[in-house]
Amino acid sequence: MLPEGHKAVRLIISGRVQGVWFRGWTVDTAQELGLDGWVRNRADGTVEALLVGVEANVERMIGKCHEGPHLAHVTEVNVHNAMGITAKGFIQKPTVDVEARRT
Numbered sequence: 001m002l003p004e005g006h007k008a009v010r011l012i013i014s015g016r017v018q019g020v021w022f023r024g025w026t027v028d029t030a031q032e033l034g035l036d037g038w039v040r041n042r043a044d045g046t047v048e049a050l051l052v053g054v055e056a057n058v059e060r061m062i063g064k065c066h067e068g069p070h071l072a073h074v075t076e077v078n079v080h081n082a083m084g085i086t087a088k089g090f091i092q093k094p095t096v097d098v099e100a101r102r103t
Contacts, residue, residue, distance in 0.1 A: 001084065002052070002083075002084075002086065005054060005055055006052070006053060006054055006055060006058075007052075007053075007055045007058050007081075007083075008037075008050065008051065008052040008058075008081075008082040008083060008084070008085045008086070008087075009050075009051050009058060009062065009079050009080060009081060009082050010048065010049070010050050010051075010079075010080045010081075010082045010085075011047075011048065011049045011050075011051065011062065011065060011077055011078065011079055011080075012042075012046050012047075012048055012077075012078040012080070013046060013047040013048075013049070013065055013068070013074060013076070013077050013078075014045075014046050014074070014075050014076040014077075014078075015068075015072065015073045015074040015075035015076065016071075016072055016073040016074075017045075017046065017047045017068060017072050017073075017074060018041050018045055018047065020068070020069060020071035020072045021069050021071065022039075022047050022068055022069055022072050023039045023040070023041065023047065023092045024069075024092070025068065025069035025072075026039040026047070026049055026065070026092075027039060027090055027091070027092050029061065029064055030049075030051065030061055030090040031090050033053065033057040033060060033061055034053055034054065034057060035051050035052060035053035035057055035058065035061060035090055036052040036053055036086070036087040036088055036089060036090055037049060037050035037051045037052045037053075037087045037090050038050050038087065038090065038091045038092070038093045039090075039091075039092055039093065040092065040093035040094060040095060040096055041095040041096075042095065042096055042097075042098050043095060043096065043097045043098050044098045048096070049065070050082060050085065050087060052082075052085065052086060052087045062077065062079060065077050
């Protein structure tokens with residue numbers, strides 16, 4: 001369970017978000033905001049992230065993900081509640097095959 005004033009969300013970020021240093025930027029930015037979680041590419045061309053931390057900082061990070069790093073062109077950020085999920089530190093995970101996750 002998360003402490004009061006904290007939240008956890010899972011993002012699916014679409015657009016030109018792979019091959020533009022989006023994951024590295026996400027790790028750096030999330031660490032600057034004191035967030036825990038992870039980021040990874042998905043085989044369908046999107047980027048997925050788990051953000052856990054103080055609610056205001058999670059919201060700031062969501063806003064920043066709408067822009068991304070300089071070379072990115074974000075077209076959509078889907079936010080899903082990840083209540084009850086916790087993480088320690090912020091890491092970059094390997095690419096995941098979206099179809100494999102459904103089974």
